[in-house]
Amino acid sequence: MLRKILLPTIFLVLGYGFWVSPDFKEIAAGVAIFLFGMLSLEEGFKAFTGGILERILQRTTNRLWKSVSFGILTTTVMQSSSLVSVITISFLSAGLIGLASGIGIIFGANLGTTTGAWLVAGFGLKVKISAYAMPMLVFGIVLVFQKSKSLKGAGYILAGLGFLFLGIHYMKEGFEAFKDAIDLAAYAMPGLKGLLVYTLLGAAATVVMQSSHATLVLIITALAAQQISYENALALAIGANVGTTITAILGAMSANVQGRRLAGAHLVFNVTTGIVAIVFIQQFLLAVNGLSDSLGIAEDDYTMKLAVFHTLFNLAGVIIMLPFTGKLVTLLERVLSKRERLVDEPLYLNEAAMELPESAMQALRNEMGHLFENAYELIVSALSLKPEKLRSSQDLKQLVAASPEVEKIDIDDIYDRRIKVLYSAIIAYISQVQSSASEHFGEELYQLRMASRNIVEAVKDIKHLQKNLVRFSQSPNDKIQEQYNNLRLQLAVVLRELAEVRVDEAEGISLLSLDSIQVVLEEGDVTANGELDRLIREDSISAEMATSLMNDSAYAYDVADNLIQMARILFAPSERELREVENELLLNEEEIGELLKAEDEEGSN
Amino acid sequence: MTSEKLIDKFHTLLNMERRKQKEKRDKIRTLLKKLKKQQMVLKGKLEKEQSADDRKRTKRNLKVIQAQRKKGIKLCKSIKCK
Numbered sequence: 001m002l003r004k005i006l007l008p009t010i011f012l013v014l015g016y017g018f019w020v021s022p023d024f025k026e027i028a029a030g031v032a033i034f035l036f037g038m039l040s041l042e043e044g045f046k047a048f049t050g051g052i053l054e055r056i057l058q059r060t061t062n063r064l065w066k067s068v069s070f071g072i073l074t075t076t077v078m079q080s081s082s083l084v085s086v087i088t089i090s091f092l093s094a095g096l097i098g099l100a101s102g103i104g105i106i107f108g109a110n111l112g113t114t115t116g117a118w119l120v121a122g123f124g125l126k127v128k129i130s131a132y133a134m135p136m137l138v139f140g141i142v143l144v145f146q147k148s149k150s151l152k153g154a155g156y157i158l159a160g161l162g163f164l165f166l167g168i169h170y171m172k173e174g175f176e177a178f179k180d181a182i183d184l185a186a187y188a189m190p191g192l193k194g195l196l197v198y199t200l201l202g203a204a205a206t207v208v209m210q211s212s213h214a215t216l217v218l219i220i221t222a223l224a225a226q227q228i229s230y231e232n233a234l235a236l237a238i239g240a241n242v243g244t245t246i247t248a249i250l251g252a253m254s255a256n257v258q259g260r261r262l263a264g265a266h267l268v269f270n271v272t273t274g275i276v277a278i279v280f281i282q283q284f285l286l287a288v289n290g291l292s293d294s295l296g297i298a299e300d301d302y303t304m305k306l307a308v309f310h311t312l313f314n315l316a317g318v319i320i321m322l323p324f325t326g327k328l329v330t331l332l333e334r335v336l337s338k339r340e341r342l343v344d345e346p347l348y349l350n351e352a353a354m355e356l357p358e359s360a361m362q363a364l365r366n367e368m369g370h371l372f373e374n375a376y377e378l379i380v381s382a383l384s385l386k387p388e389k390l391r392s393s394q395d396l397k398q399l400v401a402a403s404p405e406v407e408k409i410d411i412d413d414i415y416d417r418r419i420k421v422l423y424s425a426i427i428a429y430i431s432q433v434q435s436s437a438s439e440h441f442g443e444e445l446y447q448l449r450m451a452s453r454n455i456v457e458a459v460k461d462i463k464h465l466q467k468n469l470v471r472f473s474q475s476p477n478d479k480i481q482e483q484y485n486n487l488r489l490q491l492a493v494v495l496r497e498l499a500e501v502r503v504d505e506a507e508g509i510s511l512l513s514l515d516s517i518q519v520v521l522e523e524g525d526v527t528a529n530g531e532l533d534r535l536i537r538e539d540s541i542s543a544e545m546a547t548s549l550m551n552d553s554a555y556a557y558d559v560a561d562n563l564i565q566m567a568r569i570l571f572a573p574s575e576r577e578l579r580e581v582e583n584e585l586l587l588n589e590e591e592i593g594e595l596l597k598a599e600d601e602e603g604s605n
Numbered sequence: 606m607t608s609e610k611l612i613d614k615f616h617t618l619l620n621m622e623r624r625k626q627k628e629k630r631d632k633i634r635t636l637l638k639k640l641k642k643q644q645m646v647l648k649g650k651l652e653k654e655q656s657a658d659d660r661k662r663t664k665r666n667l668k669v670i671q672a673q674r675k676k677g678i679k680l681c682k683s684i685k686c687k
Binding site for chain 2: 580
């Protein structure tokens with residue numbers, strides 16, 4: 001409802017303002033150009049996020065202080081805390097970074113964004129920046145039309161800066177002319193009432209503009225034109241800080257629970273900082289005066305003093321909140337907890353992760369890991385084994401012998417609730433990513449699609465196998481019972497080895513370890529190793545049993561083979577070059593055959 | 606560093622194809638080192654292994670690694686790993 005009336009109201013207010021005052025039109029145009037500049041700047045920086053930023057982000061956020069520093073640095077360079085928030089949310093949603101690291105980045109971004117006030121107050125108002133804006137726009141637009149991604153990105157950044165400068169110029173000019181017509185300073189409100197009212201005004205303005213940076217520039221230019229009092233400007237700056245959390249909350253709506261937790265942390269931080277600033281406003285003013293004196297800022301240079309205040313209260317917020325990061329994480333995890341559902345749902349696939357190709361790919365890999373885990377549990381349960389015991393070092397023969405009778409489980413139901421939903425979501429997500437990501441990821445996306453199909457095929461094969469596993473595990477014929485237990489054991493070996501390879505992924509030879517599993521699989525193939533012929537010859541099993549065993553042996557082989565094929569893709573190193581080299585060293589069918597032959601010869605000697 | 610080495614490095618930097626080859630060589634070398642390490646670990650394990658099943662498993666893994674190393678060394682020679 002509010003959303004429906006918000007846009008027409010804004011249009012009406014603006015329209016009325018333009019009709020009443022041409023100077024207001026100039027100020028509003030300044031804000032619009034400034035916001036457009038921010039968008040252009042974000043677009044430009046996004047062009048450089050195809051690897052470099054992600055690598056830095058992953059490497060430099062393992063400690064809290066590093067996360068904070070990363071937030072400060074990137075926001076200072078990019079002059080957009082929104083972009084940093086969006087990247088952080090997409091990385092967090094994709095599972096690339098943890099919540100504590102994300103919170104650290106957001107704290108840092110809050111501090112980094114204060115450099116914008118320094119730049120505008122110290123440089124933007126004192127120099128005729130429109131003179132810089134024009135060449136920047138011209139060169140920027142020329143670069144935007146280039147084919148190279150980097151040049152295009154640089155063009156957007158340059159044009160973005162040009163628009164920012166131009167926006168500031170128009171706001172400055174507008175306020176200068178505006179003050180001759182209307183004196184907004186007459187509406188100044190002193191005391192606590194003014195502090196609260198202007199804080200709310202600052203928050204509302206930021207919610208509408210979706211940029212605290214734009215609000216702050218507006219405040220600074222209005223303050224420079226003496227259209228608002230210094231006291232009220234401070235309150236507006238506090239409000240802008242609180243209002244900016246709306247951007248993060250809106251961004252987190254399309255994110256998963258981790259993204260929502262991060263938005264929650266952002267809200268807690270900015271509201272706490274705002275309350276601290278309001279309660280201790282007098283102390284902050286004293287500190288600002290003292291600091292300004294030592295920095296050589298003139299007593300009546302209120303725009304610079306506003307910049308000092310902005311930095312100081314955000315710094316205070318970081319100092320106050322940083323020691324409580326761990327507790328904040330616990331609180332957010334408790335308040336925004338994952339709901340236990342009968343029907344599983346994707347954990348990583350969300351729109352926020354799709355913001356960047358790298359995070360989208362990581363989200364896909366993580367979700368496929370989730371799908372694999374569910375399929376793994378289902379397959380292990382279908383063999384009447386327990387996943388935790390299979391992952392332990394307990395002897396597998398004993399484990400299989402401990403549960404001789406296979407219990408039937410409702411595979412169709414588990415498939416519908418825990419596999420199909422994820423599989424469908426993965427396929428849909430791949431299609432979405434494919435349409436937006438570059439060709440660079442095309443092959444990998446195809447591979448991931450194949451791997452998810454392998455998982456589903458393995459589940460379908462175990463469903464076929466289960467029927468006779470249950471039937472023959474209760475058979476009075478010891479021989480057929482033994483053969484079906486062998487199938488269970490063979491699959492258990494493959495499943496345990498796969499689990500081990502997954503844990504050892506970091507070792508760097510994960511793909512190569514899969515060759516050993518392939519050898520186990522070929523070795524145990526009852527149809528190929530002559531075991532079946534022997535049983536028929538010795539009349540140990542009936543012809544019907546033999547055909548069932550042949551079919552089921554093929555199903556067991558397919559379960560394992562599908563899982564190995566999936567692992568070749570999913571457990572492969574993310575580094576392309578390493579992946580390619582590992583693939584070259586993998587043994588082919590012929591080489592595996594030779595190994596088996598040599599083993600046979602060794603066994604017969 | 607001799608001037609020849611310096612020129613060689615400069616050439617590698619400029620030549621994309623050559624750079625890729627160098628990266629590949631480095632990766633193979635790293636992998637071969639890891640496989641060698643793994644081989645040593647498995648050899649040590651094999652000596653201590655008591656149960657027949659575990660011995661068989663370790664022996665099999667050792668053979669796979671030996672075959673992969675053989676393949677890696679061959680590949681390394683073909684692209685002139687030093």
